[in-house]
Amino acid sequence: MLKYLLRKEFRQIKRNAFLPRLIFAFPLMVLLVFPWAASYEIKNLNISIVDNDQSSFSKALTQKIISSNYFRLTDYSVSYSAALKSIEAQKSDIILQIPANFEKNIINAQGAKVMLSANAVNGMKGGIAMTYLVSIINEFNASLIKDLMPLSKSTTNISTIQIDQQYRFNQNLNYRVFMVPALMVMILSLLCGFLPAVSIVFEKELGTIEQMNVSPVPKVLFILAKLIPFWVIGLIVINIGFVVAWAVYGLVPAGHFYTIYFFTIIYILTVSGLGLIISNFAQSLQQAMFIIFFFMLVFIMLSGLYTPIDSMPEWAKWVAAFNPLKYFMEVMRAVYLKGSDILQLWKQLLALIAFSIFFNIIAVISYRKSS
Amino acid sequence: MVKCIDLHKSYGQTIALQGVSFEVNAGEIFGIIGPDGAGKTTLFRILTTLILANQGSATVNGFDVVKDYREIRKCVGYMPGRFSLYQDLTVEENLEFFATVFNTTVEENYELIKDIYQQIEPFKKRRAGKLSGGMKQKLALSCALIHKPTVLFLDEPTTGVDPVSRKEFWGMLKKLKAQGITILVSTPYMDEASLCDRIALIQKGKFLSIDTPLNIVNQYKNQLWAVRSMNMSKLLNDLRSNKSFENCFAFGDSHHVSIENKKLEIKTLEEYLLKCGHTDIEITEIQPTIEDCFMEISKDTTL
16 A cells, blocks of 8 residues: 555656756755855955055065955055045955054064954954954064064063964864755755645645545555655755765765764654644645744754854753754764764754654644644 | 434534434435535535534444444545545546555456546546546546445535536436445535435535425425516515515526415516516416425525
8 A cells, every 4th residue: 555655656746847856956056055155254354454654564464464365455545534434335344554663663672553443234254354364463473573583482481372273173164064964954854844744735735635534545654655755855865965065075974874874864753743743733835834934944043053052042042952953963063073973972862862752743643633 | 325313513613514314325316405505515524534523423334434434434435526636647547546545456446437437538648637627527536436435425526517517427427326326416506406316405504304306396385486577686676575475586587486375366466566667577387496495495494
């Protein structure tokens, strides 16, 4: 019986003009476009420099800033107010003002001052521009000290603490490495959680579900026949994800593939349970789509996909604790970047198992009630 | 074959069925006749185990609709009012699919549907959604019959179908009946009532009367006149304002007026209408139809 039901489902998916394309286009689109667009790495900041010194030091500093690749020199302004104009015109993001006698003061060991003003309308961007610029100036400062006072290092204690930075798991601080595994979770949630729900509600809307209900087909088989094709699709899609991550981003899981497969299967069960609950309550496609939209939005915003959950307010952390996406994203990132194994991810495993049991039980109960 | 005792069903505040009891004998065509919203579909959905009644009991083929719903699902065929086959599967695939769903094959029961299916066979590679209305209906009937049900439920099968196809469809039902299948059919068309073996008139969730079409017509106790004049809408108002008539309603191109037997002469009515200023008055005595009976009976219950 299940065989025939499955054959029907696959036939319908194949016949659907839109679905097969969506199944392949959606993950490709998400994995190829999103990691580039949704990135907090800020490059090409526009800088206005007001150089009142016009000395070799001020030139060297300017040169250093431009060659850092983070900044693009928009203009040399004659005065601070002129530079401010260019910020107002949104031509530049940050102003560096070098005072007169900059070089002279340094050589005389009196110490020199520069002023940085960043446009903080976009707080994130302003902050990052400031940080970058400060670190470049610090480097410049350090090299000056080294050049001008080669002996000072041994005689004075200018720099007792040497900072040696090391970024673990993602050495180049590549944002895409962080995004790609999590995006795979988002794709799986949509394909395995919500497409079967849409498919069931569609049968409701067409009335075909009644035809099935008056037949001897057990409800369980009918639902299984709805879920299995999407489970298969989910597993295909995760493999597409592996290939794209490797081919485009050079990303290979540090851990084992079987850890990911194992969690994927549990996760698919979880989200398809959630989808079934939605399909029990929605009477029309419109309703179903809207409920899905609502859940997806909340789940994605509170999943740690873009912004870390640790920096959210306490209540949001609580909401996120009930978000299955969050756990699977943690798993994907941990396996991809840190090479964690199943045992190390026991917390996430328990959470996902609990979710899948909970959602599926609710699905069964709500199905009984709605019939 | 089908037996209902005091069925009640309501959806929240809306009462769909209030105390329906009837019995359908094996091998008859039982018509449930009533206007939209009378409770026909609700009754069918209870009998086909899709929904539960609030009160009362029903059996189909001797199986209880609540306890033995699994058995019922094996032996009934249901054709809902709305076309509800898989539109993206072809004619052939739909038929095959429903055959396998009922654990049978198309070949096994082909004899039963042969007459109907042959008419749509030239289009068997066409997707069901692309069929014309009449063909959809034939396909739906074929699918409902493919597992050789003993009881067939047809919910408004002829609604939205052209008169020729309707006639054809009733011809098919007669043939199915000859094969021993019990058929319950609901329809809002009174003219189809006479094609049933027995009919039940239903209104507002209540059965008004259950009998053969002939008996129902014979029980009509009043005299019935068809009245026409130049101004039909004024005529209806004038007829209704005259209290000596039992009932009066528009019926096609004339108004039907029922009068308690021998109470009134045609001449008296004519005089009354002339006084009201009507011209070209035409009054003829006519034989009642099922619709007249329905109007008569439903008037009694609403008062």
